[in-house]
Amino acid sequence: MIPTPTIEVDYPSSDGQPIAETPLHFEAIMLLHQALQDFFRDRTDVFVASDIFWYWEEGNPNARISPDVMVVTGVEPKPLRDRPSFFSWKEKNVVPAAIFEMASEGTWRDDLDDKFDSYEQLGVREYFLFDPEGLHLVPPLQGYRLQGRAFRRQRTNAVESELGFRLRAEGPLLRLVDVRTGEPIPTRAEAADRANCEAEEARREIEEAEREAEQAEREADAAQQRADALAAEVEQLKRLLAGGPS
Numbered sequence: 001m002i003p004t005p006t007i008e009v010d011y012p013s014s015d016g017q018p019i020a021e022t023p024l025h026f027e028a029i030m031l032l033h034q035a036l037q038d039f040f041r042d043r044t045d046v047f048v049a050s051d052i053f054w055y056w057e058e059g060n061p062n063a064r065i066s067p068d069v070m071v072v073t074g075v076e077p078k079p080l081r082d083r084p085s086f087f088s089w090k091e092k093n094v095v096p097a098a099i100f101e102m103a104s105e106g107t108w109r110d111d112l113d114d115k116f117d118s119y120e121q122l123g124v125r126e127y128f129l130f131d132p133e134g135l136h137l138v139p140p141l142q143g144y145r146l147q148g149r150a151f152r153r154q155r156t157n158a159v160e161s162e163l164g165f166r167l168r169a170e171g172p173l174l175r176l177v178d179v180r181t182g183e184p185i186p187t188r189a190e191a192a193d194r195a196n197c198e199a200e201e202a203r204r205e206i207e208e209a210e211r212e213a214e215q216a217e218r219e220a221d222a223a224q225q226r227a228d229a230l231a232a233e234v235e236q237l238k239r240l241l242a243g244g245p246s
Contacts, residue, residue, distance in 0.1 A: 032174050033069055045076070046077055049072070052066065054096065055085060056088045068102050072094060099126070102130055108131065128161075132173075139156050141174070160179065165177060
């Protein structure tokens with residue numbers, strides 16, 4: 001019996017399209033990606049990816065989609081060079097836990113239609129839409145959570161993830177807020193500025209402490225000089241008294 005030859009299936013890792021429609025959308029995607037990485041930095045079972053293909057059906061290279069940002073739980077957080085695409089059947093049949101799409105003039109209808117339906121049918125737990133320009137979605141931030149087999153929209157003022165963060169629109173920035181602490185996750189630039197400010201404050205405190213130490217040293221020297229002068233006067237007085245009347 002002649003064995004059936006194995007057919008190699010090509011799964012492209014890129015569609016040749018830019019990551020975002022405008023520089024504003026690109027920045028929104030990158031800032032969100034970094035914020036999610038920072039939020040999950042202590043987790044060894046969370047993979048955050050942007051603009052890579054997710055394939056969910058083995059042997060079918062057309063069964064794919066490229067979310068702007070996705071969070072996959074239950075897998076190792078491998079670098080993108082080791083996971084240029086995400087294949088569900090290679091990862092215990094895991095699907096993304098949360099997907100984010102940045103709505104734009106060319107994508108917002110698809111985000112609310114075909115992509116919405118696909119993510120819902122594939123069992124994505126949470127789907128978030130954000131319009132950085134504030135031109136295409138009302139409200140610009142929308143959150144959906146899977147209940148049964150259908151997405152249910154969250155309240156506008158309470159868009160929150162089961163993964164432990166709230167979402168807040170701040171102009172073109174989609175801000176993550178840690179539910180446990182209530183603290184916003186800073187951008188990398190904000191964190192660097194804060195670190196620089198803290199370093200500058202520490203430097204000023206050190207300089208102030210050094211000035212105070214120098215002042216204290218000068219005061220101690222002056223006090224010692226006064227004490228020495230007083231001791232000399234006392235010794236002189238003793239000598240005078242020891243000599244008696246002339």
